[in-house]
Amino acid sequence: MSQSICGARRPGYELRAPVGRMSIPCALGAGHECAHANAFGDRWTNISAHISDAQRGDASAIVAVLDAMEPLISLYAGGDELRRARARTALSEALPAYAAGDFTTFARHVVEGALADDAHGWAEEYGALSLRWEGLRARLRTDDTLHIREQLRRVDALMAALVGDVAALSR
Ligand SMILES: [Zn+2]
Incomplete structure:
Protein backbone atom coordinates (compact mmCIF):
# COMPACT_ATOMS: atom_id res chain seq x y z
CA MET A 1 0.00 0.00 0.00
CA SER A 2 1.28 3.44 -0.88
CA GLN A 3 2.24 5.53 2.15
CA SER A 4 0.60 8.60 0.73
CA ILE A 5 -2.90 7.06 0.71
CA CYS A 6 -5.14 6.92 3.82
CA GLY A 7 -6.49 3.44 2.89
CA ALA A 8 -9.02 3.27 5.76
CA ARG A 9 -11.91 0.86 5.29
CA ARG A 10 -15.41 1.40 6.59
CA PRO A 11 -15.67 -0.20 10.09
CA GLY A 12 -17.15 -3.69 9.74
CA TYR A 13 -15.88 -3.99 6.17
CA GLU A 14 -12.17 -3.63 6.85
CA LEU A 15 -11.66 -7.41 7.18
CA ARG A 16 -13.80 -8.40 4.21
CA ALA A 17 -12.62 -9.17 0.73
CA PRO A 18 -12.51 -5.94 -1.30
CA VAL A 19 -15.67 -6.86 -3.20
CA GLY A 20 -18.50 -4.34 -3.39
CA ARG A 21 -18.15 -0.60 -3.00
CA MET A 22 -18.65 -0.66 0.80
CA SER A 23 -15.30 -2.48 1.06
CA ILE A 24 -13.35 -0.06 -1.13
CA PRO A 25 -10.81 1.85 1.02
CA CYS A 26 -10.40 5.58 1.38
CA ALA A 27 -8.46 7.10 -1.51
CA LEU A 28 -7.59 10.40 0.20
CA GLY A 29 -4.11 11.38 1.34
CA ALA A 30 -2.72 9.86 4.55
CA GLY A 31 -3.56 11.85 7.68
CA HIS A 32 -6.43 13.83 6.13
CA GLU A 33 -8.81 15.47 8.64
CA CYS A 34 -12.05 15.45 6.63
CA ALA A 35 -14.43 12.50 6.12
CA HIS A 36 -13.02 9.40 4.36
CA ALA A 37 -13.93 9.03 0.67
CA ASN A 38 -13.38 6.13 -1.72
CA ALA A 39 -12.95 6.18 -5.48
CA PHE A 40 -16.74 5.91 -5.94
CA GLY A 41 -17.18 9.16 -4.03
CA ASP A 42 -18.79 7.38 -1.04
CA ARG A 43 -17.98 9.23 2.17
CA TRP A 44 -17.96 8.01 5.76
ZN1 LIG B 1 -9.31 8.40 4.79
Missing part, protein backbone atom coordinates in the same frame (compact mmCIF):
# COMPACT_ATOMS: atom_id res chain seq x y z
CA THR A 45 -17.02 9.41 9.16
CA ASN A 46 -13.34 9.91 9.88
CA ILE A 47 -13.38 8.72 13.45
CA SER A 48 -10.03 10.28 14.37
CA ALA A 49 -11.63 13.72 14.22
CA HIS A 50 -14.10 12.74 16.99
CA ILE A 51 -12.18 10.35 19.27
CA SER A 52 -10.54 12.83 21.64
CA ASP A 53 -13.76 14.86 22.04
CA ALA A 54 -15.66 11.61 22.67
CA GLN A 55 -13.09 10.61 25.30
CA ARG A 56 -13.65 13.94 27.06
CA GLY A 57 -17.35 13.07 27.26
CA ASP A 58 -18.66 15.30 24.45
CA ALA A 59 -22.08 13.75 23.77
CA SER A 60 -22.31 14.57 20.07
CA ALA A 61 -18.79 13.21 19.50
CA ILE A 62 -19.73 9.99 21.32
CA VAL A 63 -22.80 9.66 19.11
CA ALA A 64 -20.66 10.29 16.00
CA VAL A 65 -18.19 7.58 17.05
CA LEU A 66 -20.97 5.07 17.84
CA ASP A 67 -22.79 5.85 14.59
CA ALA A 68 -19.58 5.35 12.63
CA MET A 69 -19.21 1.95 14.29
CA GLU A 70 -22.75 0.83 13.31
CA PRO A 71 -21.57 -1.51 10.51
CA LEU A 72 -19.18 -3.15 13.01
CA ILE A 73 -21.96 -3.44 15.62
CA SER A 74 -24.29 -4.96 13.00
CA LEU A 75 -21.59 -7.46 12.09
CA TYR A 76 -21.51 -8.80 15.67
CA ALA A 77 -24.99 -8.05 17.03
CA GLY A 78 -27.08 -8.55 13.89
CA GLY A 79 -30.56 -7.07 14.14
CA ASP A 80 -31.08 -7.99 17.82
CA GLU A 81 -31.86 -4.66 19.53
CA LEU A 82 -30.74 -5.82 22.98
CA ARG A 83 -27.39 -7.02 21.68
CA ARG A 84 -26.97 -3.80 19.68
CA ALA A 85 -27.73 -1.73 22.79
CA ARG A 86 -25.25 -3.77 24.82
CA ALA A 87 -22.55 -3.28 22.17
CA ARG A 88 -23.16 0.48 22.00
CA THR A 89 -23.13 0.81 25.80
CA ALA A 90 -19.92 -1.22 26.13
CA LEU A 91 -18.27 0.84 23.41
CA SER A 92 -19.18 4.20 24.95
CA GLU A 93 -18.02 3.01 28.39
CA ALA A 94 -14.71 1.76 26.92
CA LEU A 95 -13.90 5.01 25.08
CA PRO A 96 -11.65 6.46 27.85
CA ALA A 97 -9.55 3.25 27.72
CA TYR A 98 -8.59 3.77 24.07
CA ALA A 99 -5.00 5.03 23.86
CA ALA A 100 -3.56 4.59 20.38
CA GLY A 101 -3.60 2.38 17.31
CA ASP A 102 -6.41 1.44 14.96
CA PHE A 103 -9.68 2.43 16.65
CA THR A 104 -11.72 -0.12 14.68
CA THR A 105 -9.54 -2.94 16.05
CA PHE A 106 -10.05 -1.57 19.58
CA ALA A 107 -13.82 -1.31 19.01
CA ARG A 108 -13.99 -4.86 17.65
CA HIS A 109 -12.38 -6.26 20.83
CA VAL A 110 -14.80 -4.28 23.02
CA VAL A 111 -17.88 -5.41 21.07
CA GLU A 112 -16.70 -9.04 20.95
CA GLY A 113 -16.09 -8.99 24.71
CA ALA A 114 -19.46 -7.41 25.50
CA LEU A 115 -21.37 -9.94 23.38
CA ALA A 116 -19.36 -12.90 24.69
CA ASP A 117 -20.50 -11.91 28.22
CA ASP A 118 -24.00 -11.85 26.77
CA ALA A 119 -23.65 -15.48 25.62
CA HIS A 120 -22.34 -16.37 29.10
CA GLY A 121 -25.46 -14.80 30.64
CA TRP A 122 -27.72 -16.89 28.43
CA ALA A 123 -25.86 -20.07 29.43
CA GLU A 124 -26.45 -19.26 33.13
CA GLU A 125 -30.11 -18.56 32.42
CA TYR A 126 -30.43 -21.89 30.66
CA GLY A 127 -28.72 -23.70 33.55
CA ALA A 128 -31.11 -22.13 36.09
CA LEU A 129 -34.13 -23.09 33.97
CA SER A 130 -32.86 -26.66 33.66
CA LEU A 131 -32.66 -26.93 37.46
CA ARG A 132 -36.17 -25.52 37.83
CA TRP A 133 -37.47 -27.97 35.24
CA GLU A 134 -35.87 -30.95 37.01
CA GLY A 135 -37.34 -29.75 40.31
CA LEU A 136 -40.84 -29.48 38.86
CA ARG A 137 -40.56 -32.92 37.28
CA ALA A 138 -39.51 -34.40 40.62
CA ARG A 139 -42.56 -32.79 42.30
CA LEU A 140 -44.80 -34.07 39.53
CA ARG A 141 -43.95 -37.65 40.51
CA THR A 142 -45.46 -37.22 43.98
CA ASP A 143 -47.82 -34.30 43.48
CA ASP A 144 -49.44 -34.45 40.03
CA THR A 145 -51.45 -31.27 39.91
CA LEU A 146 -52.62 -29.17 37.02
CA HIS A 147 -50.71 -26.24 38.53
CA ILE A 148 -47.34 -28.03 38.28
CA ARG A 149 -48.10 -29.27 34.78
CA GLU A 150 -48.85 -25.67 33.79
CA GLN A 151 -45.53 -24.47 35.25
CA LEU A 152 -43.66 -27.24 33.46
CA ARG A 153 -45.25 -26.24 30.17
CA ARG A 154 -44.16 -22.64 30.77
CA VAL A 155 -40.58 -23.61 31.62
CA ASP A 156 -40.51 -25.90 28.57
CA ALA A 157 -41.56 -22.98 26.36
CA LEU A 158 -38.91 -20.69 27.89
CA MET A 159 -36.20 -23.27 27.33
CA ALA A 160 -37.31 -23.77 23.72
CA ALA A 161 -37.21 -19.97 23.26
CA LEU A 162 -33.67 -19.85 24.66
CA VAL A 163 -32.48 -22.23 21.94
CA GLY A 164 -34.25 -20.20 19.29
CA ASP A 165 -37.83 -21.49 19.16
CA VAL A 166 -39.54 -18.21 20.08
CA ALA A 167 -42.87 -19.50 18.71
CA ALA A 168 -42.95 -21.97 21.65
CA LEU A 169 -43.78 -19.06 24.00
CA SER A 170 -47.23 -18.66 22.45
CA ARG A 171 -48.11 -22.36 22.47
Whole structure:
Protein backbone atom coordinates (compact mmCIF):
# COMPACT_ATOMS: atom_id res chain seq x y z
CA MET A 1 0.00 0.00 0.00
CA SER A 2 1.28 3.44 -0.88
CA GLN A 3 2.24 5.53 2.15
CA SER A 4 0.60 8.60 0.73
CA ILE A 5 -2.90 7.06 0.71
CA CYS A 6 -5.14 6.92 3.82
CA GLY A 7 -6.49 3.44 2.89
CA ALA A 8 -9.02 3.27 5.76
CA ARG A 9 -11.91 0.86 5.29
CA ARG A 10 -15.41 1.40 6.59
CA PRO A 11 -15.67 -0.20 10.09
CA GLY A 12 -17.15 -3.69 9.74
CA TYR A 13 -15.88 -3.99 6.17
CA GLU A 14 -12.17 -3.63 6.85
CA LEU A 15 -11.66 -7.41 7.18
CA ARG A 16 -13.80 -8.40 4.21
CA ALA A 17 -12.62 -9.17 0.73
CA PRO A 18 -12.51 -5.94 -1.30
CA VAL A 19 -15.67 -6.86 -3.20
CA GLY A 20 -18.50 -4.34 -3.39
CA ARG A 21 -18.15 -0.60 -3.00
CA MET A 22 -18.65 -0.66 0.80
CA SER A 23 -15.30 -2.48 1.06
CA ILE A 24 -13.35 -0.06 -1.13
CA PRO A 25 -10.81 1.85 1.02
CA CYS A 26 -10.40 5.58 1.38
CA ALA A 27 -8.46 7.10 -1.51
CA LEU A 28 -7.59 10.40 0.20
CA GLY A 29 -4.11 11.38 1.34
CA ALA A 30 -2.72 9.86 4.55
CA GLY A 31 -3.56 11.85 7.68
CA HIS A 32 -6.43 13.83 6.13
CA GLU A 33 -8.81 15.47 8.64
CA CYS A 34 -12.05 15.45 6.63
CA ALA A 35 -14.43 12.50 6.12
CA HIS A 36 -13.02 9.40 4.36
CA ALA A 37 -13.93 9.03 0.67
CA ASN A 38 -13.38 6.13 -1.72
CA ALA A 39 -12.95 6.18 -5.48
CA PHE A 40 -16.74 5.91 -5.94
CA GLY A 41 -17.18 9.16 -4.03
CA ASP A 42 -18.79 7.38 -1.04
CA ARG A 43 -17.98 9.23 2.17
CA TRP A 44 -17.96 8.01 5.76
CA THR A 45 -17.02 9.41 9.16
CA ASN A 46 -13.34 9.91 9.88
CA ILE A 47 -13.38 8.72 13.45
CA SER A 48 -10.03 10.28 14.37
CA ALA A 49 -11.63 13.72 14.22
CA HIS A 50 -14.10 12.74 16.99
CA ILE A 51 -12.18 10.35 19.27
CA SER A 52 -10.54 12.83 21.64
CA ASP A 53 -13.76 14.86 22.04
CA ALA A 54 -15.66 11.61 22.67
CA GLN A 55 -13.09 10.61 25.30
CA ARG A 56 -13.65 13.94 27.06
CA GLY A 57 -17.35 13.07 27.26
CA ASP A 58 -18.66 15.30 24.45
CA ALA A 59 -22.08 13.75 23.77
CA SER A 60 -22.31 14.57 20.07
CA ALA A 61 -18.79 13.21 19.50
CA ILE A 62 -19.73 9.99 21.32
CA VAL A 63 -22.80 9.66 19.11
CA ALA A 64 -20.66 10.29 16.00
CA VAL A 65 -18.19 7.58 17.05
CA LEU A 66 -20.97 5.07 17.84
CA ASP A 67 -22.79 5.85 14.59
CA ALA A 68 -19.58 5.35 12.63
CA MET A 69 -19.21 1.95 14.29
CA GLU A 70 -22.75 0.83 13.31
CA PRO A 71 -21.57 -1.51 10.51
CA LEU A 72 -19.18 -3.15 13.01
CA ILE A 73 -21.96 -3.44 15.62
CA SER A 74 -24.29 -4.96 13.00
CA LEU A 75 -21.59 -7.46 12.09
CA TYR A 76 -21.51 -8.80 15.67
CA ALA A 77 -24.99 -8.05 17.03
CA GLY A 78 -27.08 -8.55 13.89
CA GLY A 79 -30.56 -7.07 14.14
CA ASP A 80 -31.08 -7.99 17.82
CA GLU A 81 -31.86 -4.66 19.53
CA LEU A 82 -30.74 -5.82 22.98
CA ARG A 83 -27.39 -7.02 21.68
CA ARG A 84 -26.97 -3.80 19.68
CA ALA A 85 -27.73 -1.73 22.79
CA ARG A 86 -25.25 -3.77 24.82
CA ALA A 87 -22.55 -3.28 22.17
CA ARG A 88 -23.16 0.48 22.00
CA THR A 89 -23.13 0.81 25.80
CA ALA A 90 -19.92 -1.22 26.13
CA LEU A 91 -18.27 0.84 23.41
CA SER A 92 -19.18 4.20 24.95
CA GLU A 93 -18.02 3.01 28.39
CA ALA A 94 -14.71 1.76 26.92
CA LEU A 95 -13.90 5.01 25.08
CA PRO A 96 -11.65 6.46 27.85
CA ALA A 97 -9.55 3.25 27.72
CA TYR A 98 -8.59 3.77 24.07
CA ALA A 99 -5.00 5.03 23.86
CA ALA A 100 -3.56 4.59 20.38
CA GLY A 101 -3.60 2.38 17.31
CA ASP A 102 -6.41 1.44 14.96
CA PHE A 103 -9.68 2.43 16.65
CA THR A 104 -11.72 -0.12 14.68
CA THR A 105 -9.54 -2.94 16.05
CA PHE A 106 -10.05 -1.57 19.58
CA ALA A 107 -13.82 -1.31 19.01
CA ARG A 108 -13.99 -4.86 17.65
CA HIS A 109 -12.38 -6.26 20.83
CA VAL A 110 -14.80 -4.28 23.02
CA VAL A 111 -17.88 -5.41 21.07
CA GLU A 112 -16.70 -9.04 20.95
CA GLY A 113 -16.09 -8.99 24.71
CA ALA A 114 -19.46 -7.41 25.50
CA LEU A 115 -21.37 -9.94 23.38
CA ALA A 116 -19.36 -12.90 24.69
CA ASP A 117 -20.50 -11.91 28.22
CA ASP A 118 -24.00 -11.85 26.77
CA ALA A 119 -23.65 -15.48 25.62
CA HIS A 120 -22.34 -16.37 29.10
CA GLY A 121 -25.46 -14.80 30.64
CA TRP A 122 -27.72 -16.89 28.43
CA ALA A 123 -25.86 -20.07 29.43
CA GLU A 124 -26.45 -19.26 33.13
CA GLU A 125 -30.11 -18.56 32.42
CA TYR A 126 -30.43 -21.89 30.66
CA GLY A 127 -28.72 -23.70 33.55
CA ALA A 128 -31.11 -22.13 36.09
CA LEU A 129 -34.13 -23.09 33.97
CA SER A 130 -32.86 -26.66 33.66
CA LEU A 131 -32.66 -26.93 37.46
CA ARG A 132 -36.17 -25.52 37.83
CA TRP A 133 -37.47 -27.97 35.24
CA GLU A 134 -35.87 -30.95 37.01
CA GLY A 135 -37.34 -29.75 40.31
CA LEU A 136 -40.84 -29.48 38.86
CA ARG A 137 -40.56 -32.92 37.28
CA ALA A 138 -39.51 -34.40 40.62
CA ARG A 139 -42.56 -32.79 42.30
CA LEU A 140 -44.80 -34.07 39.53
CA ARG A 141 -43.95 -37.65 40.51
CA THR A 142 -45.46 -37.22 43.98
CA ASP A 143 -47.82 -34.30 43.48
CA ASP A 144 -49.44 -34.45 40.03
CA THR A 145 -51.45 -31.27 39.91
CA LEU A 146 -52.62 -29.17 37.02
CA HIS A 147 -50.71 -26.24 38.53
CA ILE A 148 -47.34 -28.03 38.28
CA ARG A 149 -48.10 -29.27 34.78
CA GLU A 150 -48.85 -25.67 33.79
CA GLN A 151 -45.53 -24.47 35.25
CA LEU A 152 -43.66 -27.24 33.46
CA ARG A 153 -45.25 -26.24 30.17
CA ARG A 154 -44.16 -22.64 30.77
CA VAL A 155 -40.58 -23.61 31.62
CA ASP A 156 -40.51 -25.90 28.57
CA ALA A 157 -41.56 -22.98 26.36
CA LEU A 158 -38.91 -20.69 27.89
CA MET A 159 -36.20 -23.27 27.33
CA ALA A 160 -37.31 -23.77 23.72
CA ALA A 161 -37.21 -19.97 23.26
CA LEU A 162 -33.67 -19.85 24.66
CA VAL A 163 -32.48 -22.23 21.94
CA GLY A 164 -34.25 -20.20 19.29
CA ASP A 165 -37.83 -21.49 19.16
CA VAL A 166 -39.54 -18.21 20.08
CA ALA A 167 -42.87 -19.50 18.71
CA ALA A 168 -42.95 -21.97 21.65
CA LEU A 169 -43.78 -19.06 24.00
CA SER A 170 -47.23 -18.66 22.45
CA ARG A 171 -48.11 -22.36 22.47
ZN1 LIG B 1 -9.31 8.40 4.79
